[in-house]
Amino acid sequence: MTGVLEGGVGSPSAVGQETLVELRELVVDYVLGGRHIRAVDHVNLSIGSGEIVGLAGESGCGKSTIANAVMQLLRPPAQVTSGQVLFRGQDLTKLSTEEVRQFRWQNVSMVFQSAMNSLNPLMRVGDQFVDMMKAHRKISKSDALARAATLMELVGMDRSHVRSYPHELSGGMRQRTVVAMALALGPELMIMDEPTTALDVVVQREILQRVQDLQQDLGFAVLFITHDLSLLVEFSNRIAIMYAGEIVEAAPSDELFRRPLHPYTVGLMSSFPSLSGPLERMAGITGSPPDLGNPPSGCRFHTRCSHCDPAGRALYARQTTERPVLREVEPGHFVACHLLDTP
Amino acid sequence: MGGPDRERAGRRRLRLPGWLKLLLGNPKSRGGIIVLSGIIVVAVIAPWIAHANPNDFSLIDSRQSPSFHHLFGTTDQGSDIFSQVVWGARSSLIIGAAAALLATVLATTLGILAAYSGGVVDDIINLITSVFLVIPTIPLLIVVSSYLHSRSGVTMVLILGLTLWGFEARILRGQALALRNRDFILSAKVAGEGTWRIIFSEFVPNMISRIAAAFVLVFYIAILTDAGLEFLGLGDMNHASWGVTMYWAQVNSSFLQGEWWPFLFPGMALALTVAALVFILAGVDEVSNPRLRKDRKRGVIRSLFVGGRGARVALDAKDPA
Amino acid sequence: MSAVAVEPDRTLDVRGLSKTFPVPGASLLHRQTLRAVDDVTFALKQGTVTALVGESGSGKSTVARLISRLYTPTGGSILYRGEDVGAMHGKEELLRYRSRVQMIFQDPFSSLNPAKRVDYHVARPLLIHKIVPRADVPDRVHELLDSVGLVPAQEIAKKYPHELSGGQRQRVAIARALAVEPEVILADEPTSMLDVSIRLGILNLILDLKRGRNIAFLYVTHDLASARYVADDVMVMYAGQIVEHGPTDEVLQRPMHPYTKLLLSAVPNPNAGLHSHRLAPRPKADLAVDLVGCRFAERCPLAVAACVSDPQVLLERRPDHLVRCPITDPST
Numbered sequence: 001m002t003g004v005l006e007g008g009v010g011s012p013s014a015v016g017q018e019t020l021v022e023l024r025e026l027v028v029d030y031v032l033g034g035r036h037i038r039a040v041d042h043v044n045l046s047i048g049s050g051e052i053v054g055l056a057g058e059s060g061c062g063k064s065t066i067a068n069a070v071m072q073l074l075r076p077p078a079q080v081t082s083g084q085v086l087f088r089g090q091d092l093t094k095l096s097t098e099e100v101r102q103f104r105w106q107n108v109s110m111v112f113q114s115a116m117n118s119l120n121p122l123m124r125v126g127d128q129f130v131d132m133m134k135a136h137r138k139i140s141k142s143d144a145l146a147r148a149a150t151l152m153e154l155v156g157m158d159r160s161h162v163r164s165y166p167h168e169l170s171g172g173m174r175q176r177t178v179v180a181m182a183l184a185l186g187p188e189l190m191i192m193d194e195p196t197t198a199l200d201v202v203v204q205r206e207i208l209q210r211v212q213d214l215q216q217d218l219g220f221a222v223l224f225i226t227h228d229l230s231l232l233v234e235f236s237n238r239i240a241i242m243y244a245g246e247i248v249e250a251a252p253s254d255e256l257f258r259r260p261l262h263p264y265t266v267g268l269m270s271s272f273p274s275l276s277g278p279l280e281r282m283a284g285i286t287g288s289p290p291d292l293g294n295p296p297s298g299c300r301f302h303t304r305c306s307h308c309d310p311a312g313r314a315l316y317a318r319q320t321t322e323r324p325v326l327r328e329v330e331p332g333h334f335v336a337c338h339l340l341d342t343p
Numbered sequence: 344m345g346g347p348d349r350e351r352a353g354r355r356r357l358r359l360p361g362w363l364k365l366l367l368g369n370p371k372s373r374g375g376i377i378v379l380s381g382i383i384v385v386a387v388i389a390p391w392i393a394h395a396n397p398n399d400f401s402l403i404d405s406r407q408s409p410s411f412h413h414l415f416g417t418t419d420q421g422s423d424i425f426s427q428v429v430w431g432a433r434s435s436l437i438i439g440a441a442a443a444l445l446a447t448v449l450a451t452t453l454g455i456l457a458a459y460s461g462g463v464v465d466d467i468i469n470l471i472t473s474v475f476l477v478i479p480t481i482p483l484l485i486v487v488s489s490y491l492h493s494r495s496g497v498t499m500v501l502i503l504g505l506t507l508w509g510f511e512a513r514i515l516r517g518q519a520l521a522l523r524n525r526d527f528i529l530s531a532k533v534a535g536e537g538t539w540r541i542i543f544s545e546f547v548p549n550m551i552s553r554i555a556a557a558f559v560l561v562f563y564i565a566i567l568t569d570a571g572l573e574f575l576g577l578g579d580m581n582h583a584s585w586g587v588t589m590y591w592a593q594v595n596s597s598f599l600q601g602e603w604w605p606f607l608f609p610g611m612a613l614a615l616t617v618a619a620l621v622f623i624l625a626g627v628d629e630v631s632n633p634r635l636r637k638d639r640k641r642g643v644i645r646s647l648f649v650g651g652r653g654a655r656v657a658l659d660a661k662d663p664a
Numbered sequence: 665m666s667a668v669a670v671e672p673d674r675t676l677d678v679r680g681l682s683k684t685f686p687v688p689g690a691s692l693l694h695r696q697t698l699r700a701v702d703d704v705t706f707a708l709k710q711g712t713v714t715a716l717v718g719e720s721g722s723g724k725s726t727v728a729r730l731i732s733r734l735y736t737p738t739g740g741s742i743l744y745r746g747e748d749v750g751a752m753h754g755k756e757e758l759l760r761y762r763s764r765v766q767m768i769f770q771d772p773f774s775s776l777n778p779a780k781r782v783d784y785h786v787a788r789p790l791l792i793h794k795i796v797p798r799a800d801v802p803d804r805v806h807e808l809l810d811s812v813g814l815v816p817a818q819e820i821a822k823k824y825p826h827e828l829s830g831g832q833r834q835r836v837a838i839a840r841a842l843a844v845e846p847e848v849i850l851a852d853e854p855t856s857m858l859d860v861s862i863r864l865g866i867l868n869l870i871l872d873l874k875r876g877r878n879i880a881f882l883y884v885t886h887d888l889a890s891a892r893y894v895a896d897d898v899m900v901m902y903a904g905q906i907v908e909h910g911p912t913d914e915v916l917q918r919p920m921h922p923y924t925k926l927l928l929s930a931v932p933n934p935n936a937g938l939h940s941h942r943l944a945p946r947p948k949a950d951l952a953v954d955l956v957g958c959r960f961a962e963r964c965p966l967a968v969a970a971c972v973s974d975p976q977v978l979l980e981r982r983p984d985h986l987v988r989c990p991i992t993d994p995s996t
Contacts (some may be wrong), residue, residue: 012988058859058860059830059859124841138832173719175679198720200720200886201719201886201887201888201927201930201931201932202719202926202927203932204930205930227859227860228932229860230932230933230934231932233932233934234932235935241920257934267861268860268861271860271861271863271864272860272889273864273867273889273890273892273893274889274892274933275888275889275892275916275928275931275933276933276950277891279892281868281871282864282868282893283864284861284863284864284865284868285861285864288829288831288859288861288862289829289859289861525774526769526770526771526774526775527774527775527776527777527778529734529767529769530767530769530775530776530840531764531777531788532734533732533733533734533766533767533790534762534766534788534789534792534840534844535758535759535762535763535792535793536792544777544780545777548777548779548780548820549777549778549779551779616834
């Protein structure tokens with residue numbers, strides 16, 4: 001089932017904004033003991049330069065797999081079965097190992113949920129900067145350290161922390177360090193995979209505000225992956241919602257927030273109790289995230305959708321057999337849902 | 344959930360326990376299990392395959408090299424070495440297993456108790472463990488056996504068990520420490536479970552692979568030590584065993600006279616048994632620590648011993664090498 | 665076992681509770697202690713949910729563990745229906761306490777024994793406390809699983825934890841806690857490790873249990889929004905102390921303590937207007953350092969000298985609304 005769209009999902013509509021990264025009909029499978037689990041199913045997504053794109057979904061929806069695909073970090077049992085990952089029009093899967101190594105961190109960098117996935121506990125922070133920079137360009141140790149100190153300041157930390165070991169820093173400080181390292185080579189895209197989930201809400205806001213400032217100054221794009229939809233609404237320009245390996249809705253943030261169209265998005269929004277507004281019992285979404293090894297037929301969300309009713313006859317038949325296609329139902333607003341398809 | 348139910352239906356005929364399937368799947372432990380099973384079978388059918396009494400004296404037949412009549416040759420006293428080796432298998436296996444059982448039970452109970460209770464109990468048990476770790480096996484055997492005026496198998500099992508439980512207790516304590524703060528242990532405590540129940544129902548089932556590894560390890564160390572002690576003349580010199588055969592061969596300078604068979608066959612039997620156990624141990628290690636497994640085409644991640652997230656781990660696994 | 669005069673609906677009374685931990689690795693001369701919990705006082709009442717809100721390191725989980733007797737307090741007391749919990753040493757007494765006060769843990773992946781089936785987990789409390797005759801245990805297990813929404817109960821009972829989703833495991837943990845028919849349930853961040861769409865189900869279950877079974881809940885969380893959803897009372901904790909305490913609406917709509925206000929402004933709230941206001945970054949409190957005055961003072965925009973030098977006390981500045989801060993104006 002292909003969703004053929006002009007220029008791909010959510011392609012930058014603003015004039016002059018070029019496409020930095022494009023995923024075309026990407027399919028990623030995990031091969032486990034003979035079973036094929038389709039983690040990413042014909043996903044189309046593009047990220048324009050300087051854009052902040054949010055990717056929301058729950059565990060197992062495939063969002064982290066997409067991040068790894070862009071960074072070319074997928075390892076067996078994961079494999080790219082079909083589709084393309086393009087960076088400035090160049091197919092990343094066709095690059096040699098050395099070219100991929102250069103590409104990684106230079107053009108696209110990544111911030112993970114746990115800083116300890118990125119930081120070596122046995123080395124001083126500054127030395128890790130040096131290592132990383134030397135791997136990508138010719139630079140002396142003192143120059144690299146100087147740059148490291150500048151970067152630390154840029155993310156709001158004291159220069160002296162260049163000499164610290166990771167365990168001497170708090171969780172928030174470690175995450176800032178990781179952001180600094182991600183920015184060290186001036187990448188055009190920074191992928192953040194649940195970067196603040198393990199942090200306090202106050203620290204989270206501080207770090208994201210800092211990233212926002214830097215983004216405006218330095219002009220890099222951000223792919224922000226999280227399950228926290230309310231955070232994305234505040235932080236990103238555009239949001240794509242993923243469910244069971246597919247993008248089910250994509251729109252500019254405020255548009256998505258004001259008018260969510262896909263039942264899953266609506267359900268997600270009603271799963272976040274809010275601090276303001278009327279206090280009433282919320283319904284959320286019934287059921288649980290699907291087993292990707294054995295996903296529901298037709299529309300993958302139909303087993304949990306309140307609009308899926310056997311009494312609906314023809315519609316029900318479509319919902320249970322046909323996969324909905326991602327369509328632009330309003331300018332910039334894409335949805336994959338049978339309910340919105342004009343009969 | 345169609346998957347697991349379907350699998351279960353297909354396997355109704357051959358219900359091998361999961362752990363056995365895993366061990367047989369690993370080529371190292373598969374080899375080890377096959378060889379060890381062979382040795383066990385030989386030990387069990389000893390009365391039927393070794394007709395000669397291993398302790399027979401027969402001056403006529405003495406010092407004969409292997410022949411059809413005496414497959415492994417005879418000793419200087421004329422005893423059939425084949426019988427000695429076959430019956431000796433019983434001795435080694437039983438003593439080794441019994442010592443391993445004693446040591447493992449001690450190490451498991453005390454190690455987990457120390458980790459779970461913490462504080463004073465932990466300190467006391469650590470002290471006891473240290474004391475037993477320091478005691479050397481041979482002098483202890485000499486002292487105990489002369490005190491008891493016997494060098495029976497029971498004595499040997501006791502000595503071996505008591506000197507070999509210490510280091511495993513440390514290791515198991517370490518593993519139990521890692522489990523101690525897992526929420527299910529705390530839940531059991533909050534539910535009102537007693538200490539011993541927690542040790543045996545909550546800790547042990549989640550440490551099975553390490554405990555099994557401990558058992559196999561002590562098993563082959565016990566066999567080796569037992570044979571070694573007998574070779575030095577410190578065991579019961581009247582029963583059939585590999586070490587004893589080699590002891591007598593050594594004492595009677597058989598090797599100097601060019602008689603290789605009293606050494607080779609018991610020695611090979613010993614080496615084969617120990618090697619089988621070492622391979623089984625390697626298999627157990629690989630099963631309990633998935634990272635040691637080499638990538639095989641059939642599939643890498645099994646949820647049985649990992650416990651916890653199961654299949655979800657595979658999908659959420661980040662390996663940003 | 666001393667009986668203290670107690671209001672009939674205060675099931676669990678916590679008074680001046682304190683817990684200090686020795687700091688490992690500190691030098692021999694300078695034994696440092698971590699003041700994880702400092703002078704905490706509150707009560708839990710039947711049929712109400714009391715939220716304990718704070719960031720990591722605030723001591724909120726430690727409070728729950730102190731009440732469930734996983735830790736021993738270094739100061740203060742815990743009273744269950746007037747009886748001093750700390751003085752309970754006998755096996756019978758302890759067992760009785762455990763049948764009245766239960767706990768649910770944060771991590772659904774580690775709160776169940778991976779080697780045992782669901783029915784084992786729910787049956788054990790029934791057997792330990794002899795809630796029903798042995799022959800009736802399987803039926804009661806199925807009833808309990810049913811009551812927390814795990815259907816079909818017979819099938820689920822036979823499953824191992826790794827065959828269940830995070831939300832299902834958490835429901836098993838709740839069923840297990842309910843088995844003893846407790847009066848108090850301490851829920852330590854029960855939803856923070858669950859998927860978003862699953863959290864609401866657990867929160868709704870807590871609401872149902874509060875009303876249906878009249879249970880007193882202590883809901884420990886870092887998420888203010890979920891606290892608003894389920895709780896009748898909110899206590900805000902910072903660096904081991906309670907800094908604000910009052911009815912949910914009162915505290916969240918009219919916060920008095922600067923830290924509460926900071927928390928409220930930091931929570932992502934799309935309703936409040938996009939790209940909302942900025943915070944000034946400051947370092948967090950070091951719990952190992954012994955401070956006399958307010959622990960939030962170093963980060964507080966309103967702090968004066970007296971804040972640092974004088975010990976601060978919880979005062980009722982508005983009806984039922986206590987705050988540990990001398991500066992805020994209750995009339996605003």
